[in-house]
Amino acid sequence: MPGPLRRHLSYLMAAMRADRSVREILQAAAPIALAVFVFGASFGVLAVAARLPAWSVVLMSILVFAGSAQFAALGVIAAGGSVLTAIFAGALLNLRFIATGIAVARSLPGGRLLRSLLAQLSIDESYAMSVRAGAPGAPDGRTLLVTGACLYAVWVLGTLIGALFGPVLGDPKRLGLDAAFPAGFVALLWPLLSGRHAVRCAIGGAVAALTLAPFTPPGIPLAGAAVVGLWLAR
Amino acid sequence: MAGPLALALVLGLASLSFIMRATGPFLPNLPSAVTERTVGLAPALLAALVAIQLTGPHGLLHLDVKVPAVIVAAVLAALRAPFIVCVVAGALVAALLRALVHLN
Numbered sequence: 001m002p003g004p005l006r007r008h009l010s011y012l013m014a015a016m017r018a019d020r021s022v023r024e025i026l027q028a029a030a031p032i033a034l035a036v037f038v039f040g041a042s043f044g045v046l047a048v049a050a051r052l053p054a055w056s057v058v059l060m061s062i063l064v065f066a067g068s069a070q071f072a073a074l075g076v077i078a079a080g081g082s083v084l085t086a087i088f089a090g091a092l093l094n095l096r097f098i099a100t101g102i103a104v105a106r107s108l109p110g111g112r113l114l115r116s117l118l119a120q121l122s123i124d125e126s127y128a129m130s131v132r133a134g135a136p137g138a139p140d141g142r143t144l145l146v147t148g149a150c151l152y153a154v155w156v157l158g159t160l161i162g163a164l165f166g167p168v169l170g171d172p173k174r175l176g177l178d179a180a181f182p183a184g185f186v187a188l189l190w191p192l193l194s195g196r197h198a199v200r201c202a203i204g205g206a207v208a209a210l211t212l213a214p215f216t217p218p219g220i221p222l223a224g225a226a227v228v229g230l231w232l233a234r
Numbered sequence: 235m236a237g238p239l240a241l242a243l244v245l246g247l248a249s250l251s252f253i254m255r256a257t258g259p260f261l262p263n264l265p266s267a268v269t270e271r272t273v274g275l276a277p278a279l280l281a282a283l284v285a286i287q288l289t290g291p292h293g294l295l296h297l298d299v300k301v302p303a304v305i306v307a308a309v310l311a312a313l314r315a316p317f318i319v320c321v322v323a324g325a326l327v328a329a330l331l332r333a334l335v336h337l338n
Binding site for chain 2: 035038039041042050051052053056059060063064065066068069070072073075077079083084086087089090091092093094095096097098099100101102103104105108112115116117119120122173174175176177178179180181182183184185186187188189190191192193197198199201202203204205206208209210213214215216221222224225226228229230231232233234
């Protein structure tokens with residue numbers, strides 16, 4: 001093992017032993033892990049029902065690890081949209097990870113390269129836990145890593161189980177699975193609507209999308225909503 | 235969806251997500267006024283996704299069983315029901331309305 005990597009790893013292990021034990025962090029993460037597992041399973045079921053090959057569904061969870069972005073991309077595919085529009089929709093939702101990456105960067109061990117790799121473990125839930133465990137303006141890096149690794153495992157496992165059981169279900173439309181997407185987006189949206197700004201952004205985003213949808217190609221309504229969201233956020 | 239197309243979808247989204255998560259440590263500390271704006275992205279995009287899911291082929295609002303499904307899911311979400319409950323309830327409402335009332 002090369003020297004710098006070993007140094008980073010020992011730093012990481014030392015950081016792991018510091019004040020809050022891994023076990024305590026995992027205990028705090030358990031209820032969230034359960035929710036992420038079920039979310040992963042529902043993603044797996046719906047993705048297979050939308051005719052994505054099961055292996056690609058699991059691979060997506062392994063490589064992307066972002067529930068709302070994967071769900072958004074899948075929603076576009078299920079509604080008959082193109083692959084490019086689906087990637088665009090998912091990527092737009094993940095833009096926020098640039099901001100969370102900046103916020104957690106200083107709390108992670110190692111050089112920039114290692115930190116940018118470790119930052120892959122940030123999703124909304126692990127980031128929120130690290131902010132809660134850390135000091136103001138300094139999220140707790142160890143909480144981010146332990147929670148993120150735990151949630152990564154259950155996310156992939158949940159997707160795998162969903163993708164295996166998905167084909168048992170049958171005709172997606174008869175089962176109302178097409179309605180599962182807007183229902184899921186509403187369920188993801190609702191907890192975010194705390195505060196006047198968020199409500200304003202949501203209404204603005206929906207209005208922008210509906211205004212653009214009749215006369216622009218797919219993807220543009222979402223881009224418009226993103227711009228309106230950034231504009232109305234303060 | 236054909237295998238290569240699905241692979242393109244996965245790799246495209248994965249590489250962009252990787253880049254977005256990886257850039258943070260390489261960027262200087264941006265003024266909080268800039269980073270705080272990104273909190274507006276998720277609500278705006280999710281609301282837009284709900285809206286787009288409710289449009290028909292010509293991009294116009296299309297009233298079908300998805301509308302009551304969304305309303306039921308929103309009410310459940312407001313009552314702090316778990317994600318899976320909202321999704322299953324939404325699908326159930328649509329399936330039942332299709333089966334019982336022959337709505338589209």
